[in-house]
Amino acid sequence: MEMDERKIKILKAVIRNYLETGEPVGSRTISKYTDLNLSSATIRNEMADLEEMGYILQPHTSAGRIPSDAGYRFYVDNMMREQQEKLDKRENELNKKEELLLEKVDRVEDLLKNVAKTLAVNTNYATMVAAPHKNGRTIKFIQISQIEKGKILAVIVLEGNVIKNTIIENLTDIDTEDCLKLNIMLNSTVAGLALEEINLAIISRLTAQAGEYGMLIRDILDAIAAAAASEDDIQIYTSGATNIFKYPELSDNTKASKLIYTLEEKKMLANLVTDSLDKDSDGDIKVYIGEETPVESMKDCSVVTATYELEDGAKGTLGIIGPKRMDYEKVVETIKNIKTQLNDAFKH
Amino acid sequence: MEMDERKIKILKAVIRNYLETGEPVGSRTISKYTDLNLSSATIRNEMADLEEMGYILQPHTSAGRIPSDAGYRFYVDNMMREQQEKLDKRENELNKKEELLLEKVDRVEDLLKNVAKTLAVNTNYATMVAAPHKNGRTIKFIQISQIEKGKILAVIVLEGNVIKNTIIENLTDIDTEDCLKLNIMLNSTVAGLALEEINLAIISRLTAQAGEYGMLIRDILDAIAAAAASEDDIQIYTSGATNIFKYPELSDNTKASKLIYTLEEKKMLANLVTDSLDKDSDGDIKVYIGEETPVESMKDCSVVTATYELEDGAKGTLGIIGPKRMDYEKVVETIKNIKTQLNDAFKH
DNA sequence: TGTTAGCACTCAACTCGTTAGAGTGCTAAC
DNA sequence: GTTAGCACTCTAACGAGTTGAGTGCTAACA
Numbered sequence: 001m002e003m004d005e006r007k008i009k010i011l012k013a014v015i016r017n018y019l020e021t022g023e024p025v026g027s028r029t030i031s032k033y034t035d036l037n038l039s040s041a042t043i044r045n046e047m048a049d050l051e052e053m054g055y056i057l058q059p060h061t062s063a064g065r066i067p068s069d070a071g072y073r074f075y076v077d078n079m080m081r082e083q084q085e086k087l088d089k090r091e092n093e094l095n096k097k098e099e100l101l102l103e104k105v106d107r108v109e110d111l112l113k114n115v116a117k118t119l120a121v122n123t124n125y126a127t128m129v130a131a132p133h134k135n136g137r138t139i140k141f142i143q144i145s146q147i148e149k150g151k152i153l154a155v156i157v158l159e160g161n162v163i164k165n166t167i168i169e170n171l172t173d174i175d176t177e178d179c180l181k182l183n184i185m186l187n188s189t190v191a192g193l194a195l196e197e198i199n200l201a202i203i204s205r206l207t208a209q210a211g212e213y214g215m216l217i218r219d220i221l222d223a224i225a226a227a228a229a230s231e232d233d234i235q236i237y238t239s240g241a242t243n244i245f246k247y248p249e250l251s252d253n254t255k256a257s258k259l260i261y262t263l264e265e266k267k268m269l270a271n272l273v274t275d276s277l278d279k280d281s282d283g284d285i286k287v288y289i290g291e292e293t294p295v296e297s298m299k300d301c302s303v304v305t306a307t308y309e310l311e312d313g314a315k316g317t318l319g320i321i322g323p324k325r326m327d328y329e330k331v332v333e334t335i336k337n338i339k340t341q342l343n344d345a346f347k348h
Numbered sequence: 349m350e351m352d353e354r355k356i357k358i359l360k361a362v363i364r365n366y367l368e369t370g371e372p373v374g375s376r377t378i379s380k381y382t383d384l385n386l387s388s389a390t391i392r393n394e395m396a397d398l399e400e401m402g403y404i405l406q407p408h409t410s411a412g413r414i415p416s417d418a419g420y421r422f423y424v425d426n427m428m429r430e431q432q433e434k435l436d437k438r439e440n441e442l443n444k445k446e447e448l449l450l451e452k453v454d455r456v457e458d459l460l461k462n463v464a465k466t467l468a469v470n471t472n473y474a475t476m477v478a479a480p481h482k483n484g485r486t487i488k489f490i491q492i493s494q495i496e497k498g499k500i501l502a503v504i505v506l507e508g509n510v511i512k513n514t515i516i517e518n519l520t521d522i523d524t525e526d527c528l529k530l531n532i533m534l535n536s537t538v539a540g541l542a543l544e545e546i547n548l549a550i551i552s553r554l555t556a557q558a559g560e561y562g563m564l565i566r567d568i569l570d571a572i573a574a575a576a577a578s579e580d581d582i583q584i585y586t587s588g589a590t591n592i593f594k595y596p597e598l599s600d601n602t603k604a605s606k607l608i609y610t611l612e613e614k615k616m617l618a619n620l621v622t623d624s625l626d627k628d629s630d631g632d633i634k635v636y637i638g639e640e641t642p643v644e645s646m647k648d649c650s651v652v653t654a655t656y657e658l659e660d661g662a663k664g665t666l667g668i669i670g671p672k673r674m675d676y677e678k679v680v681e682t683i684k685n686i687k688t689q690l691n692d693a694f695k696h
Numbered sequence: 697t698g699t700t701a702g703c704a705c706t707c708a709a710c711t712c713g714t715t716a717g718a719g720t721g722c723t724a725a726c
Numbered sequence: 727g728t729t730a731g732c733a734c735t736c737t738a739a740c741g742a743g744t745t746g747a748g749t750g751c752t753a754a755c756a
């Protein structure tokens with residue numbers, strides 16, 4: 001069967017209406033509230049076709065129709081294309097900048113928490129923001145200093161000004177001058193290298209050079225390795241989990257609990273992040289509908305994600321999680337907006 | 349009316365039974381399953397008395413009885429006293445150490461997350477752990493160093509080895525020697541002071557001493573102030589929020605959503621933390637039942653908290669949040685256990 | 697050939713009355 | 727003081743009946 005103009009109009013009308021009301025929508029409603037001027041009977045015939053084609057379905061025989069995943073997919077694709085066309089047409093004509101929603105904050109961590117919250121408040125859905133992440137960051141600067149007898153502070157600054165620090169317990173004492181020498185030695189050898197590039201050869205050379213401080217150097221390198229590890233697991237901030245309860249179709253006990261559990265267990269969100277980082281090569285916004293999401297517990301939801309990028313190339317993901325019956329247009333708009341703001345914020 | 353031995357036995361039986369089944373318990377059940385050898389009619393009379401005294405209540409006329417907040421209170425106080433007596437009797441006789449449940453971890457932050465999780469898994473309730481917090485921490489060590497042109501890294505180590513760091517944008521360049529001098533100057537002036545003790549007099553003296561680097565010193569002091577601020581809001585880790593759904597009396601939509609919201613908005617838990625830090629002067633475990641909790645959204649729950657203490661005197665709180673119908677004995681036992689482990693962990 | 701009116705049919709949701717069962721309070725007897 | 731017995735109350739579960747929204751199909755219409 002073919003999809004003609006009229007069918008598209010009816011499908012859109014069904015989806016729009018369902019998004020608004022959340023109730024299955026019947027043929028009479030469509031006949032009354034569209035400019036098609038067709039009777040309910042004709043609409044019924046068309047709807048039977050649309051159902052056969054898999055775009056809509058009936059919860060039960062004598063109910064109206066609701067969109068299927070495929071129906072939403074069609075709607076979203078259509079909508080995105082139209083939006084793109086609209087954008088192309090007026091180019092940068094007015095590109096109305098919405099006022100900056102994000103408070104100014106100093107620390108990246110706080111900024112991202114803020115983004116998660118702002119998104120949650122604005123969209124009324126659950127949100128997640130993954131911190132920027134980059135493989136193979138290089139070491140920019142290392143500094144060790146003795147803060148008291150037996151305790152040495154090691155500070156490691158990675159590319160992109162990511163700071164890591166540890167306190168190392170050290171049995172032997174170290175005087176200020178030696179400390180200075182060690183610092184110079186460490187920096188001249190390790191600075192500029194990626195964490196992965198520190199191999200055995202480098203380690204043994206450093207240890208040898210350090211003489212009596214060989215053990216200490218080992219400890220420091222261990223600390224660097226630990227920094228690498230803690231850099232590896234992606235930090236994720238979530239917000240608005242309780243928004244889930246606003247949507248009856250998600251708020252029955254088992255579904256809600258699974259969803260909230262996923263939001264709590266941030267490791268599980270990694271799927272979502274990596275998935276959209278992979279596919280999102282064109283930097284666009286991705287919409288996952290129902291079964292399309294890579295996370296099991298979100299099969300009854302839709303997920304909209306976008307990636308943002310730092311100057312240094314590190315990429316992060318942000319996204320919202322809501323019911324399939326979601327105001328896609330508004331969400332995509334909002335996410336696009338926040339994404340822009342975030343890119344700007346990192347560019348100062 | 350007086351509370352005699354028999355009434356106490358019946359009250360305990362009602363509560364025990366209700367904790368197990370979650371159903372209102374009737375007179376016949378009590379008559380069958382206690383060693384009192386009384387008929388249901390007698391039990392009924394006693395239960396009528398207990399109801400009049402406010403320890404139990406009926407959801408509706410023809411149902412069994414459930415414990416009231418006062419009933420739980422009586423039960424818990426009684427239980428705690430008995431436990432204490434038992435403990436006193438056998439002194440340290442066997443003091444069976446349960447195996448260490450906590451994985452060894454390096455960073456305090458991870459340790460506390462771990463505690464929250466372990467508690468949640470072990471008790472099947474929602475849990476929270478507040479990071480140790482101490483007012484008036486003194487500064488132990490400050491170090492600034494230039495990591496690249498125009499960017500200066502400031503590291504501040506507070507008492508208890510709490511490390512803070514910031515990157516300061518600095519327009520004027522600074523050579524290594526001057527940097528050293530500034531460090532010495534800063535440390536000799538500020539080290540040993542509490543954050544609050546840095547007053548205008550000290551600031552202006554430092555600024556004057558620093559000469560051309562006066563502005564930089566100001567920036568560094570600002571960074572210290574920021575560190576103080578970020579130290580001020582208590583870090584709280586939560587876990588097991590979804591456990592709430594396991595208890596039907598809490599899992600209706602509005603209640604669950606409020607509770608989860610509170611667990612998400614960690615600031616609201618501050619009440620709970622400060623409250624138990626205040627009252628918990630004897631270092632014991634506190635049980636809040638229903639209306640007793642200082643947090644609005646937990647009026648339908650019970651909360652059990654304990655404080656732990658670091659060597660340096662900083663105190664933190666841990667607690668579990670569950671239904672009033674909670675296995676108090678097991679929970680108190682578990683919390684006591686974790687508390688001991690935590691105290692030990694910080695003592696190495 | 698596409699569109700429409702009409703009609704029989706289906707199904708969920710609601711209402712209402714009935715019943716069963718658990719539990720109580722009260723009274724009178726032990 | 728304790729107990730058996732009985733009338734009473736209230737919820738939960740069940741089932742029948744009703745309503746209303748919506749459908750599919752057919753036949754007539756433009």
